[in-house]
Amino acid sequence: MELSKEQLLERNFSDLSWFQQYNVQLNAETALPYFCSLGNPFYDRTSLNQQVNMGGLSLASIHQATGIEYALIHCQEPILFVIRKQYKDGSNEIRPLQEYYIVAPGYIYQAPDASDVISHRLLAAVYHFGRAFDEASQQAAYHPSSGYYWKSNTSTADDFDRKESTSKDKIVTYQQRYRFDNLFRHYIDRFRPKPQSTITASTTQTAPTTTTIHTTATATTTTTVSTTSTNNNVAATTAVTTTAERQAITTFICRSLTTKPPLSPPPTRICIVGSGPAGFYLTQNLLKLLDSKTTTIDILEKLPVPFGLVRYGVAPDHPEVKNVINTFTKIAEHPSVRFIGNIHIDGVSISLKQLQEFYHIIILAYGSSIEKGLNIPGENLPNVYSAKSFVGWYNGVPETSQLNPKLDHTETAVIIGMGNVALDCARILLTPIDDLYKTDITEQSLEILKHSRIKHVMLYARRGPLQVSFTIKELRELVQLKHTMPKLDLQDFSQITQEKLDKMERPRKRLTDLLLKTVNKGLIKESVSKYWYLKFFRAPKRILGADHVEGVEFDITEPIKDSDCFSENLQVQLSEDKRTDTIDCGLVIKSVGYHGLQIDPWLPFDVTRGIILNTQSRIHDRPGMYCVGWIGRGARGVIVDTTSESYVVAKRIVEDVKLNLIPNLNDIKSGGDGLVELAHTKHIKPIAYIDWKLIDKYEIQNGMTKGKPREKIVNVEKMLELITASKKTNEQ
Ligand SMILES: Cc1cc2nc3c(=O)[nH]c(=O)nc-3n(C[C@H](O)[C@H](O)[C@H](O)COP(=O)(O)OP(=O)(O)OC[C@H]3O[C@@H](n4cnc5c(N)ncnc54)[C@H](O)[C@@H]3O)c2cc1C
Missing domain, CATH: 3.10.450.580 (Mediator complex, subunit Med6)
Known part of the structure; x- marks a missing residue:
């Protein structure tokens, strides 16, 4: 713009x-x-x-x-x-x-041009003359017995200061005052004046003679009007050439500062921990609601790369979902926003209390990174994985990119759970390899999937078909997947009548409709070679095998007596006759949800629910600290949900700013500069957005040579090396 x-x-x-x-x-x-x-x-x-x-x-x-x-x-x-x-x-x-x-x-x-400076100076001078006459005329009095006389001055010093500051507000813009206040404070720290005796006579000529901070700026520039009359442009050519002159100016500034209070509040420093959708959408909304000239927002990310689960969760065959990255890029490139990657807020290397030194407002948007366990025997056998690890493997998450599951020794995979993530895993296992080659799935994963022998993918749920938590889009994709056939049990749907269906809320009705169509008609497809199954009312009891997974034993469950089978909150219990069902398989993926991590012992945390303790996003007992996204409300919902939520949270933060509920908002804080300095002292290498763009460019180019949209770098060291190498090349 x-x-x-x-x-x-x-x-x-x-x-x-x-x-x-x-x-x-x-x-x-x-x-x-x-x-x-x-x-x-x-x-x-x-x-x-x-x-x-x-x-x-x-x-x-x-x-x-x-x-x-x-x-x-x-x-x-x-x-x-x-x-x-x-x-x-x-x-x-x-x-x-x-x-x-x-x-x-x-x-x-x-630099302002000469006309701006002169008009500003004239305005200031005329204003004060006017004030002097006003003041004088108020003091003049007349009495028939004594004629004209001057009244004694009854106005207090306070009155004067108040009037003066109002006048300043009128003639000097907020930006001018704020800019010079901060700049001068900075220079006083950096170039402390030496004792007066070292200042030579010549310096007094260049030292400004006015007495307030705001006029210092213009006084300095005015000095140069005469010296640069050829180009109509002034402040830049300030003739501050000797150390002594500089000292004179700083001495002057020091004196001004010690006699005058700060004229305007410092910039508000905000940081957001986590660069997933919640972090980016919140930034976007804060930019809309706050004055971006006086606010800076830093997005901190533990990895050198941004976008959270958009990069590392969303399935590779869903490129359209990843288009939100275009919006996030615009947000990251806003002049008031700064992305700082490779900064892990973990309470040890960098803590939340340390962040408070640099920022007025801290918002935690670091997602839910822990997969819930099943707590059953055999869970840790080889080839039993959490969906988080499995997804991380095919999506190139540095932590799990080397997972290398064994897929060439078995025909059956069991997935425990029936949400969208479970369906993503099933789809990746069943999709023809040639189709996966066109996605940004990692090279290592393709190599393993190429040799996969898996033909049967069986998804299990503790409850029934009316409690599945996947959405219609994901189900439809699986139903329509090439060379695959769904295998559902008609018995599981026997209670769902048309009348019941008509009473359901629309999304659930559409989803159930599709399930019913799939179970009733099936799909006639050519050359079916793979199958997927939805198995209901089964709770995993133990994972079988000695040194690798060989099967899973499930308890058969049933709705608690007299409960409503159509309720979303249906509770189940083990079947009365304690029946079990065992299936042979060579791969198990546990997809039963995520929960959050307490990243710092000082952070109030609800360990049971795996979320930060908060009321309406305000973190308990930590004024000025907020949470948003999965870490605040729990790991449910899709990207769009973070959009609407972040608007509400941004509004609450702005409200709190207006109500003065943020502590120390008038303190000068250094924001990202301070944090980056701290990181350097800890030998952490912060990554800027421009660095990420180097990685991005490299990955896209690398992908292009293989006919893929991107080939991800799956190792943090390699990412950092690439950045260093690219910078060196650019320097040459
Ligand atoms: C496998 C999977 C697939 C999905 N697919 C889809 C889909 O297709 N469509 C859809 O709409 N939704 C999808 N979702 C849901 C969507 O990803 C979430 O709704 C959304 O990502 C939540 O956003 P968030 O910002 O709260 O968390 P996240 O996206 O997890 O972002 C959190 C960020 O914080 C960073 N972080 C974590 N800890 C720290 C720390 N200590 N210090 C600094 N940074 C830290 C993380 O690295 C991450 O970048 C999927 C989810 C999963 C798990």
Whole structure:
């Protein structure tokens, strides 16, 4: 989006991760390349510099070229660099258009032009003259006996301060005050003034003579109006050239700061732990509801790659679901948002209390990463896997990518559970290998699936067909899968009459309709070679086998007496006659749900439900901390559910900000910069979004050579190596 002149003047831009990425400091060599980074809203991508960067124009030919060029025209290492935007007409003529200054450690501002500065100064001066006359006229009094006289001044110092601050509010914009307050505070810390005696006489000439912080900024710029009259552009060429001059200015600023309270609140620093759908949608909603000029949002992720289960859960043959990544990318590239990957908040390497030092608001959106167990004998036999591990294997999750299940020794796989994840696993086991080659399923998985002998995939549930938790889309896909045949037991559906069906809620009715059609008619398909089964009213009792899985024994269950078989909450018990059913198989996948992890002992946590203790997303006893997504409400629901939930949570956070319920909101916090510094001290290498894009590009290119949309890197070390190597290549 193109920004107006006013908007650009009220903005600054920084991407300090750029320096980490290229492992350089801000100096005369790097200032211009940094300015020309693509995220910089002041940078014109049609410029000659961009053409050179893209290889469309050689450095040699840039001298004769016509167009907009950016050049470094002044540098005062390590704090100030001035970039000029200029128009070249092909000869040696250059027309200055605009100037920008980069202030250490990397904040870019647009210099206001002379007319802005002068009008601001005039306005300020005229205003104070006016005030003086008003003040004076109020003090003048007349009495017939004594004529005109001056009244004694009865206004208090407080009155004066209050009036003065109101006047400041009127004539100085919020952005101007906020920007300079923070900038000056930073420089006072970095360049502490030496004792007064070291300042030479000449410095007093350049030191501004006004007395408030806001006017310092304009005073500095005004000094330069006369020195840069040729280009109509001012602040950038501030003649602060000697250490002594700099000291004079900082001394002045120090004095101003000690006598004046801060004029405006510092930026609100927000972090979101977890870069899955909940984290991204919440960021999107916060950006809509909060002032993004005064708010920064950092999305922290334990892996070097973003998107949570969208990358690592959604099945490879569901590319359309992964399109949400396009929206997430736009969110991540918003100037107020920063993705910081490879940061694991685990209470040990980095704790939540440490995060509080850097952020005012912390939102936990780290999903539910633990698979529920069955607690039955044999659960740990080889070739018994949780769906989380199995899905992680075919989706390239670094932790489980090397799972390598044995699929070439058995014809039967048992899946315990009847949700969408169970159906995903069944589909991957049954899909013809040639179809899987067109997806982003990992190369290792394809190699194993290619040699799979599995023909029968049997899904088991403790309850009946009216309590299944998969959705119609997933069922339809399985029903329509090539070369496969469903095998359902008509008996399981005997109680479902048309009358009962008509009373069901629409989604359940449609799903049951499809189940009934499948069981009644079956499907006539050519060359059926594989089968899938839905087995109801069976609870796993034990997994059989000595050194590998050989079968599963199930208890037959039945609805508790007089219970409603049509209820979603149907309770079951073991059958009266204690019947069991045993099936031979060589692979077992447990798909009975996920629960969350308490990532930090300091985090209030409901261990039974596996969620953070919260009321309406507000974490108990931790003001300023919230949760969203699976970790807050439990592991159920799909991506769309996180969209609506995150809007509600964002509104609650904004409400709390307005009601002053967030502690220390006026403290200055360093946000991502502080966190990244902390990470470095712990030898953790934070990953920026731009780094992820290198991985992304590599994976897509690698996939293209194999006719796949992407070939994922399945190892964190390799991801980090790739980033380092790409940066080195770019530097050369
Ligand atoms: C196998 C599977 C398939 C699915 N398929 C679909 C589908 O096809 N369509 C659909 O709509 N929904 C699907 N879903 C549901 C969907 O994925 C979830 O609704 C959604 O991902 C939940 O979002 P979340 O942000 O709460 O959690 P997640 O997506 O899990 O994101 C959490 C993020 O936090 C990070 N994290 C975890 N711990 C930490 C930590 N300590 N520090 C920093 N970061 C951390 C994780 O790495 C992850 O990136 C599927 C779910 C699963 C399990």
